[in-house]
Amino acid sequence: GAVVSQHPSRVICKSGTSVKIECRSLDFQATTMFWYRQFPKKSLMLMATSNEGSKATYEQGVEKDKFLINHASLTLSTLTVTSAHPEDSSFYICSARDASGGNNEQFFGPGTRLTVL
């Protein structure tokens, strides 16, 4: 089946530093990847839609200069949290949509736990 990986699975950083999270589709090509943020005991909030070779589309209220998204290839999208602050601590999950699929299914990565001290 379709597998999506994320790296790292867990990261702790100091306030003011930048953190990069990678999302890879391992056995399929993904023209579209999605980045979600999940607060404790909350549902997933879509942050942005990442399309290969073009700029990401951010949801309302998400700061594009703070959450930089790059989708340079059909199997890799990265989310960089710039100048991270404690309020950015969260669980970040990516998903990927199979380019060959005719349906709306997304395959999810295992998530990255970010803790900003």
Add this chain to the structure above:
Amino acid sequence: AQSVTQPDIHITVSEGASLELRCNYSYGATPYLFWYVQSPGQGLQLLLKYFSGDTLVQGIKGFEAEFKRSQSSFNLRKPSVHWSDAAEYFCAVGAGFLYGNKLVFGAGTILRVKS
């Protein structure tokens, strides 16, 4: 705009008892519907999905869901719950190509299983 409502935040059932998790959606066209399960600190695992056809959908781990267009519902069921089913369950609706193929999630239902 599309939306998903999961009216039950927490549900507790006894091991071996039946389970039904409720999901109602709001969407103007024929929806793509999904149920996902999430264990603590983990990503989402797809339990089942509905795109078209038979309105009773079978999934993994013995789960099934029934799409009822007249009620805008997609409730998840399992005839006999196991302790390992304790997790959080999310219902989601796919918004279609015109909306960027986004998924809209419900707030989730936390399932507790008592022995």
